[in-house]
């Protein structure tokens with residue numbers, strides 16, 4: 138009996154080491170039919186699996202404007218992410234999805250966009266960055282602020298350089314104090330501090346903020362002080378998930394199912410939720 | 415087809431003969447197990463007659479439509495490929511006898527969540543292939559509260575057919591759904607149609623007195639997430655999850671892999687419970703529900719606020735299983751009563 142928990146087979150085409158504990162996989166559907174039928178929107182996630190180990194939830198880190206492959210970037214934590222790191226190019230993993238809601242790209246058109254990310258939080262943001270850059274003329278000024286604990290912990294290093302080199306994007310990369318190397322040319326400081334220094338203006342601007350809870354917590358007030366309305370600050374939640382389709386009951390925050398109503402939420406929506414994320 | 419609503423008289427002994435005939439025809443006939451722990455498939459029809467003077471079984475009938483563990487797929491790995499194999503199709507022709515109203519009602523409730531957007535074909539198929547023969551419940555103890563959540567010992571919600579036990583050992587069989595009607599069409603010739611409604615019988619078993627009004631606590635919960643009442647309600651809870659496993663409508667599950675060898679294995683859908691500490695723990699170590707108080711609040715919220723909000727009904731049939739089985743004596747009805755009392759007192763205080 139085929140059912141909604143059956144994954145598609147994906148072939149690992151490329152493995153890109155990002156940091157000592159984070160890896161990017163470039164994946165292709167084994168079945169060309171399935172590949173043709175697969176569509177997604179920036180911000181959606183999928184359930185990835187290693188057969189015999191289990192499933193885990195990652196966002197789709199590649200852009201829907203580039204459908205030749207699907208990419209995910211993951212940090213090694215437990216059983217499945219450790220098993221994923223042992224795989225080689227050509228190996229098969231499972232994928233179910235795409236699930237969840239997405240960033241309101243249409244509503245963001247004609248506005249300035251500020252991307253703010255910390256650590257592995259750049260993965261979901263990177264999907265939107267490429268989506269926006271591939272449709273560059275629909276948006277006004279684009280600013281990217283990205284921070285990690287140390288230079289070693291920065292993900293997508295080659296793309297950070299590519300964005301920094303583009304005249305139509307303002308890119309600021311920072312590392313936490315003490316995380317810099319001798320030849321580090323970027324900023325030094327925590328993300329909220331750098332956001333404060335960046336002198337953003339909240340008018341006609343949408344901010345997309347993803348990162349560890351502590352970064353989100355201290356960045357939000359800075360954005361508010363810079364004039365961002367709560368509805369123009371958009372983030373994603375990472376409540377633990379299993380089914381991804383509103384059945385297993387794991388991801389509830391009050392009456393919200395993060396896997397169905399999220400993972401993308403505005404700051405205005407977050408303020409309405411009980412403190413269970 | 416006999417329209418729903420018609421009633422038939424089943425003589426003493428005829429029910430067992432009916433069940434035996436079904437078994438002979440290849441049906442899987444299920445009834446409460448003699449040890450009272452759950453439901454079991456019968457080898458012959460002699461023990462099919464439900465005895466609803468006994469307490470409800472420790473585990474509900476949800477195991478039949480939502481098994482405690484079932485494969486969602488099997489896999490076979492070779493060095494450079496993986497084959498995903500569909501799990502076996504659920505059994506056809508399952509007939510469950512003697513289901514109490516507080517169990518039968520659960521199927522419709524469960525199907526709301528398994529079907530609200532994405533469809534869980536495994537649940538749907540099992541539910542579709544199961545005939546539920548409900549029965550008037552003649553048991554009440556101080557844990558029962560079906561009448562506080564809109565049910566009663568004679569409610570037919572979720573039943574395809576419904577049995578009323580007559581004093582002479584016979585039964586009135588009521589046809590409730592079209593599905594039930596199609597199913598019994600073949601054997602109705604053995605039974606005679608009757609005008610008896612069994613009303614006096616139903617009156618004899620009114621069930622427990624109404625204990626609370628769930629509507630009163632529904633809006634209190636989200637507005638009082640951090641209320642000091644919560645810690646006092648369930649501070650003794652062990653987080654063992656018995657309550658969720660016994661419950662006919664708790665539906666949380668996990669998806670885990672079972673490998674037999676490097677080559678073979680399966681992904682299993684298994685019961686899980688929001689009462690377990692690891693249930694919501696992130697890989698990073700962060701846990702949004704890091705105390706048992708928060709986890710118990712989730713249990714009550716899900717049943718009396720979240721589910722009603724999302725699916726328009728209460729996630730509780732008042733069967734009392736969770737309370738009967740709880741090792742530390744936590745009684746969900748008492749907890750709801752306390753919340754109701756607090757909610758009413760607070761609203762009176764506000765109006766003054």
Ligand SMILES: Cc1cc2nc3c(=O)[nH]c(=O)nc-3n(C[C@H](O)[C@H](O)[C@H](O)COP(=O)(O)OP(=O)(O)OC[C@H]3O[C@@H](n4cnc5c(N)ncnc54)[C@H](O)[C@@H]3O)c2cc1C
Pocket residue numbers: 182192193194195196197210211212213214215216217218219257260261374375376377378400692693695696697698699
């Ligand atoms: C919408 C969303 C998007 C995400 N996107 C990304 C992303 O792009 N990149 C990324 O790196 N991460 C992402 N995550 C987080 C990611 O899902 C987890 O890091 C990942 O699932 C860890 O899996 P694991 O198997 O390695 O860890 P596990 O071994 O499953 O450990 C994870 C948790 O399970 C618990 N656990 C361990 N063993 C047991 C057990 N026997 N029983 C019960 N619980 C147990 C642990 O306590 C731990 O908290 C995302 C999460 C969500 C919800």
Ligand code: SF4
Pocket residue numbers: 650651652653654655656657658689736739740741742743744
């Ligand atoms: S059965 Fe009782 S102790 Fe166990 S989790 Fe439920 S309420 Fe807590």
Ligand code: SF4
Pocket residue numbers: 657660661662663664717729730731732733734735736737746
């Ligand atoms: S919560 Fe308790 S009383 Fe309500 S249906 Fe579940 S087991 Fe029965």
Ligand code: FES
Pocket residue numbers: 377378379380381382383384385386387388389394395396397
């Ligand atoms: S992840 Fe299962 S309900 Fe949201």
